[in-house]
Amino acid sequence: MRNGPAEAPPERPLDEAPAEARNMTDDLQALKTETDAALAAATDLRAWDAIRVAVLGRNGKLTALLRDLGKTPPEERRERGAALNRLKEALTEAIDARKAELEDAALEARLASERIDPTLPPRPRETGLIHPIARTMEEIAAIFGAMGCTVSDGPDVESDWLNFGALNIPPHHPARADHDTFYLPPRDNQAPPVLRTHTSPVQIRTMLTQPPPIRTIVIGRTYRADHDATHSPMFHQCEGLVIDRDITLGHLKGCLTDFLRAFFGIADLPVRFRSSYFPFTEPSMEVDIGWDRKSGELGRGADWLEILGSGMVHPRVLANCGIDPREWQGFAFGMGVERVTMLKHGMADLRPFYESDIRWLRHYGFNPLAPTMLHEGV
Ligand code: DAH
Numbered sequence: 001m002r003n004g005p006a007e008a009p010p011e012r013p014l015d016e017a018p019a020e021a022r023n024m025t026d027d028l029q030a031l032k033t034e035t036d037a038a039l040a041a042a043t044d045l046r047a048w049d050a051i052r053v054a055v056l057g058r059n060g061k062l063t064a065l066l067r068d069l070g071k072t073p074p075e076e077r078r079e080r081g082a083a084l085n086r087l088k089e090a091l092t093e094a095i096d097a098r099k100a101e102l103e104d105a106a107l108e109a110r111l112a113s114e115r116i117d118p119t120l121p122p123r124p125r126e127t128g129l130i131h132p133i134a135r136t137m138e139e140i141a142a143i144f145g146a147m148g149c150t151v152s153d154g155p156d157v158e159s160d161w162l163n164f165g166a167l168n169i170p171p172h173h174p175a176r177a178d179h180d181t182f183y184l185p186p187r188d189n190q191a192p193p194v195l196r197t198h199t200s201p202v203q204i205r206t207m208l209t210q211p212p213p214i215r216t217i218v219i220g221r222t223y224r225a226d227h228d229a230t231h232s233p234m235f236h237q238c239e240g241l242v243i244d245r246d247i248t249l250g251h252l253k254g255c256l257t258d259f260l261r262a263f264f265g266i267a268d269l270p271v272r273f274r275s276s277y278f279p280f281t282e283p284s285m286e287v288d289i290g291w292d293r294k295s296g297e298l299g300r301g302a303d304w305l306e307i308l309g310s311g312m313v314h315p316r317v318l319a320n321c322g323i324d325p326r327e328w329q330g331f332a333f334g335m336g337v338e339r340v341t342m343l344k345h346g347m348a349d350l351r352p353f354y355e356s357d358i359r360w361l362r363h364y365g366f367n368p369l370a371p372t373m374l375h376e377g378v
Pocket of ligand 1: 278
């Protein structure tokens with residue numbers, strides 16, 4: 001038998017206020033309902049704070065109701081006061097709860113927008129590229145470093161003796177005419193100092209200060225009074241010097257062939273040794289690499305391109321440095337850093353190297369974060 005309607009459990013009418021609002025008069029209930037709706041609609045802490053001030057602030061609606069309590073007839077005052085206290089508690093609770101929700105949401109949003117992924121590799125910056133000359137110098141040092149060479153250096157201003165004399169280039173020697181030397185004012189009746197015309201004087205400096213065996217390279221600035229698309233008054237050279245008891249022409253050829261193949265990244269780059277003349281080496285050889293003159297492509301074609309000078313260190317140069325040529329011998333070489341850079345990267349003109357044009361640097365510069373790799377090994 002079904003229960004009659006009289007026994008049905010009492011249901012709360014839909015329009016009845018929830019527990020905390022019960023025993024509230026209509027105006028109090030209205031404030032609670034209105035505040036709840038405003039809180040629900042508030043989507044940030046600013047809106048939330050405006051509601052807090054409008055309800056609980058000094059001129060807020062609840063504060064006004066509390067202030068008006070005194071005007072309530074004494075017989076109703078007690079009940080009205082209790083109801084106002086309950087309302088205040090309920091409002092404070094609702095306002096605090098909404099604040100916590102909004103703060104949580106704001107934190108979540110911030111965490112999402114400021115998220116970083118520490119596992120990503122660093123991105124190279126747009127600026128701060130390595131200049132091609134610097135890059136070539138790093139590569140040269142890396143390759144010869146892997147062969148066991150140290151790196152030596154010397155000053156840009158040299159004495160006549162170190163730049164020429166000790167290298168077996170006496171005064172009036174025709175080789176001096178090729179160097180287009182910058183002379184500085186003479187001092188103390190000595191021959192005028194020069195801006196070094198090559199890195200070869202560092203060979204002398206090294207042999208004068210270090211006992212053999214020596215395996216070293218020199219990379220640095222050099223100067224000649226010459227200026228066109230492939231010559232600059234200031235340029236860079238790399239010099240090499242190897243001195244030991246049993247160094248032969250075979251070592252020179254093997255070392256330079258390996259270097260050129262590693263530097264240009266062409267494992268079978270044709271390399272040719274052509275006899276030549278330098279005052280400080282005997283025998284002397286110019287080194288050529290194979291290329292195609294028409295396309296400019298290296299390693300292919302029927303043409304040869306001169307790339308550096310080399311030879312066995314002249315006995316007189318060893319003797320000038322106090323090294324006994326009957327006991328020690330070795331080889332040396334010198335090459336232009338700009339020249340090999342231009343060839344490696346297909347650059348036609350040398351002048352932009354020194355013009356600091358940011359567009360050129362952006363095109364030819366190297367990523368500072370990429371290490372110098374020796375693709376061909378040594
Ligand atoms: N010093 C020479 C020059 O500037 C290059 C050179 C040739 C250096 C042969 C050497 C060498 O050490 O052996 O033209």
